[in-house]
Amino acid sequence: MDSGFAQHLLEYSPDALLLVGPDGSISFLNTAAEQLFGYTRAQLLGADHSLLLAESSREDFHRVLAGLGAAAGPRLPFAGSGRRADGTELPVEILCSLVPAPAGAADAGTSVALSVRGAGHRNAHPNGHASTHQATHTATHPATQQTGHRPVRPMGPGHDAGAHPGADGPGRSLSGDFRRRAQSSAGTSGPAGAAGASAAVPAAFAGHDDELKAGSLRDPLTALPNGPFFNERLAAALRRPDPVDILMLDLDDFRQLNDLLGRSAADELLVEVASRLRNCVRPHDTVARLGGDEFAVLLTECLNADAVAKRITEALYAPVRVGGSMVRPSVSMGLASKSAQTLDGAELLRQADAAMTAAKAAGKNQWLRFRPEMLNTAAHKAEGETGLRHAVELGQISVHYQPVVSPGIGSVVQFEAFARWERHGRLVPPNQFLPVAEQSGLIREIGDEVLRRACAEIRPWLAGDASYSVAVNVSGLQFQHRDFAADVLAIAASTSVDPHQLTLELTESVFFDASSDVLQQLRQLREAGVRIAMDDFGTGYSSLGRLQELPLDKVKIDRSFVAMIKTGQEHLPFFATMINAAHALGLKVTAEGIETPEQAKYLMERGCDSLQGYLFAKPAPASDLAGTMESALTALDKVDAAR
Numbered sequence: 158m159d160s161g162f163a164q165h166l167l168e169y170s171p172d173a174l175l176l177v178g179p180d181g182s183i184s185f186l187n188t189a190a191e192q193l194f195g196y197t198r199a200q201l202l203g204a205d206h207s208l209l210l211a212e213s214s215r216e217d218f219h220r221v222l223a224g225l226g227a228a229a230g231p232r233l234p235f236a237g238s239g240r241r242a243d244g245t246e247l248p249v250e251i252l253c254s255l256v257p258a259p260a261g262a263a264d265a266g267t268s269v270a271l272s273v274r275g276a277g278h279r280n281a282h283p284n285g286h287a288s289t290h291q292a293t294h295t296a297t298h299p300a301t302q303q304t305g306h307r308p309v310r311p312m313g314p315g316h317d318a319g320a321h322p323g324a325d326g327p328g329r330s331l332s333g334d335f336r337r338r339a340q341s342s343a344g345t346s347g348p349a350g351a352a353g354a355s356a357a358v359p360a361a362f363a364g365h366d367d368e369l370k371a372g373s374l375r376d377p378l379t380a381l382p383n384g385p386f387f388n389e390r391l392a393a394a395l396r397r398p399d400p401v402d403i404l405m406l407d408l409d410d411f412r413q414l415n416d417l418l419g420r421s422a423a424d425e426l427l428v429e430v431a432s433r434l435r436n437c438v439r440p441h442d443t444v445a446r447l448g449g450d451e452f453a454v455l456l457t458e459c460l461n462a463d464a465v466a467k468r469i470t471e472a473l474y475a476p477v478r479v480g481g482s483m484v485r486p487s488v489s490m491g492l493a494s495k496s497a498q499t500l501d502g503a504e505l506l507r508q509a510d511a512a513m514t515a516a517k518a519a520g521k522n523q524w525l526r527f528r529p530e531m532l533n534t535a536a537h538k539a540e541g542e543t544g545l546r547h548a549v550e551l552g553q554i555s556v557h558y559q560p561v562v563s564p565g566i567g568s569v570v571q572f573e574a575f576a577r578w579e580r581h582g583r584l585v586p587p588n589q590f591l592p593v594a595e596q597s598g599l600i601r602e603i604g605d606e607v608l609r610r611a612c613a614e615i616r617p618w619l620a621g622d623a624s625y626s627v628a629v630n631v632s633g634l635q636f637q638h639r640d641f642a643a644d645v646l647a648i649a650a651s652t653s654v655d656p657h658q659l660t661l662e663l664t665e666s667v668f669f670d671a672s673s674d675v676l677q678q679l680r681q682l683r684e685a686g687v688r689i690a691m692d693d694f695g696t697g698y699s700s701l702g703r704l705q706e707l708p709l710d711k712v713k714i715d716r717s718f719v720a721m722i723k724t725g726q727e728h729l730p731f732f733a734t735m736i737n738a739a740h741a742l743g744l745k746v747t748a749e750g751i752e753t754p755e756q757a758k759y760l761m762e763r764g765c766d767s768l769q770g771y772l773f774a775k776p777a778p779a780s781d782l783a784g785t786m787e788s789a790l791t792a793l794d795k796v797d798a799a800r
Contacts, residue, residue: 174187175187175190193241194239202386209240210237210238211237213237214237217237218251221235235251236249378427379431381431381452383446383448387445387447388502390455391455394455397457400462400495401455402459402465403493404465404466404469404492405451405493406489406524407450407489409488418479418482418484422481426479426484427446430486438465442457466492469490470490473486473487473488487521487522489513489516489522490525491508491514491516492527493505493506507532508532512531514531545594545597546597546599554607555577556614558574558611558777558779559572559573559575559769560773561768561769562767563766564761564765569790571625571628571660572782573630574628576603591632595632595634604631604635608645615627616653623655626660627660629659629661630692633675636675636678639674639678641678642678642679642681645661646685649687656682657687659687659688662691663691665694668709691704691709691711691713709744711746713749714747714760715749718732719770725755732763746767747767748760748765748768748769748770749770752771754796758799758800768793773792
C-alpha cells in the first residue's frame with residue numbers, strides 16, 4: 158500500500174491513534190483521538206502521554222508495559238481509566254504489543270503499540286460512529302547514561318540526548334518510568350520476540366516521528382522543541398495542579414564568541430549546550446531553544462528547581478573544544494515558579510526573563526530566582542530596549558489584523574493592524590513593548606514597519622472593493638518628525654495602496670498637542686485621501702463641539718463605555734448623544750471592545766456604523782484573514798437573527 162495513502166487512512170480512521178515519542182510526549186494524533194479525549198490537536202501535541210491517563214491507572218499501566226517481554230501468546234487487555242480534557246474519567250481497556258523498529262531506522266529501538274477501547278462504549282463512537290477502538294504507538298529508545306563530557310555532534314530528529322537522573326527522587330515523572338520499563342521489556346524480547354506484534358500498527362507510522370520532529374515544532378540546529386512547542390507544553394503543564402518551574406537562560410558574551418570562533422563553531426557550541434541541558438533534567442522535562450543563544454527549561458513536578466538550576470550552571474561551565482578552541486560556555490539564568498498569583502504562561506516567562514536579566518547584570522555565569530522588584534530595574538528596562546532594537550533590526554516585528562464589521566451592509570469593511578513582537582517564543586503584549594518603543598525612540602521605525610507590512614499584506618483584499626480599508630494606530634511621537642505625512646504617502650505609493658483605503662487612528666490627546674504640527678500634517682494627509690479617526694473617543698477632554706474644528710472622518714467609542722452594556726436593557730443616553738452628534742458632523746462611528754451579542758445589538762439599534770471586538774474575531778496574522786472574516790460574519794448573522 159502507498160505510504161501516503163496509509164497515512165491518509167490513519168488521519169481519517171474512526172480509531173483514535175496517537176504517537177508518543179521517547180520523552181513521553183505526544184507527537185501525532187488523529188481526529189478521532191481529539192474527539193475521544195476532548196482536546197484539540199494543538200493542546201495535545203507535545204504534552205506528556207500521562208495527561209490521558211487517570212492518576213489511579215498510571216502505575217498499573219506501566220507494570221503492564223514492564224511485563225510485555227515475558228508474555229507469550231495473546232495479551233490480556235488492561236482495564237483502567239483514561240482522563241478527558243474536562244477532567245472526567247472514562248473506563249478503558251488497553252491492549253499492549255511490542256513492535257520492532259523499521260528496517261534501517263537509526264536509534265529507533267523497539268516500539269510499543271497500544272490498542273485502547275473505551276469500556277462501556279464499545280458500540281458507539283463519541284461522534285456517533287460505530288466501534289471505538291484506539292491505537293497508541295509509543296517509540297522507545299535504549300537508555301544512555303552519560304558520564305563526563307560528550308563529543309559535539311548534531312542531535313538529529315528523534316535522537317534523545319539521554320537524561321540525568323536528577324535530584325528530585327520521588328518527584329520523577331511517570332513518563333521516565335514508562336521509558337525505562339518499556340526499554341527493559343524490549344531488552345528481554347528483542348525484535349524477534351516482537352515480530353508477531355508488528356501488524357498491530359500500520360507501517361505508515363514508520364518515520365512519522367522523525368518527520369514531525371524535523372518540522373515546525375523543532376529547532377533545526379539542535380532538534381530541541383522551539384518556542385511555540387515550548388509554549389504548548391507550558392500551557393498544558395499549567396492546566397494541571399502540579400508544580401511548574403521555568404528556567405530561562407542565554408550564553409554570556411555569545412556575540413563575541415561568534416565573532417571569534419566563526420558561525421560553524423558557534424553552532425557546534427549551541428548543539429553542545431543543548432545536549433548538556435538535556436542531560437541535566439529528567440526525561441519528561443522540556444528543554445527548548447527559543448532562538449539565537451536563548452534556551453528555556455520547563456520543569457514539572459520538580460521538588461527542587463534550585464538544585465536543577467545549580468546543576469545546569471555547573472554542567473555548562475565545563476570546558477568544550479569547538480572550532481579548534483577550548484571555551485567555557487557560561488550562562489546567565491533566571492528561575493520563575495508557578496504560584497497562586499502567577500498562573501499565566503506569558504507572565505511566568507516574563508518573570509524568568511527579568512530574573513535572567515538581573516543575573517546578567519549581577520556579573521553573569523549565575524542564576525537568580527525571580528523577585529518582583531526585578532521587573533522595575535534599570536537593567537531589565539535596558540535589556541527590553543536592546544531586545545526590541547534587535548527585533549526591529551532583524552525584521553521581527555509582525556502585524557496581526559482584527560476585522561471591523563458594518564451591520565448596515567453585513568460585511569467586513571476594514572481590518573485594524575496591530576503590532577506584535579515575538580520574544581522568547583511568546584508574543585509580548587503591545588502595552589509592554591510600545592511604551593519602551595516610545596521611550597527609546599524606536600516608535601517611528603516600528604510605526605513605519607507596521608504601516609508598510611499592513612499595506613503590503615492587506616493589499617490583495619483591498620483590491621476587491623474600493624470601500625475596503627486598513628487602519629493603523631499612530632503615536633503622537635511620530636508626528637514630531639516633520640516628514641511623517643510624506644513618509645505615510647510614500648509607503649502607500651510603494652505598496653500600490655490607494656490613500657483613500659488607508660485610515661490612521663490617533664488618541665484624543667494627539668489632536669490637541671500644541672507642541673507639534675499635528676493638524677497641519679493631518680490636513681496634508683486628508684487632502685491626499687487618507688482617512689483620520691479619533692481613537693478612544695470619550696476618555697479625554699475634547700467636547701463634541703470641538704470635533705468640527707478637526708481634520709477628522711471617524712470617531713471610535715472607547716471600550717470602557719461599551720463595557721457598561723451588560724444586558725442590553727441599560728439606560729445609557731450618552732451613546733445616542735455621541736452617535737447622533739458625530740453623524741450630524743458628517744463623521745462615522747465605530748464601537749470597539751465588543752465582546753457580547755447584547756453589546757452589539759444595543760449599539761446597532763442606536764445607529765453605530767461599525768463594530769469591532771472579540772465577539773467577531775481576535776487579531777490574527779494575515780494568513781488567517783479568510784478565517785477571521787468568516788468568524789466575524791457568522792457572529793454578525795447571529796446578532797441580526799436575535800434582533
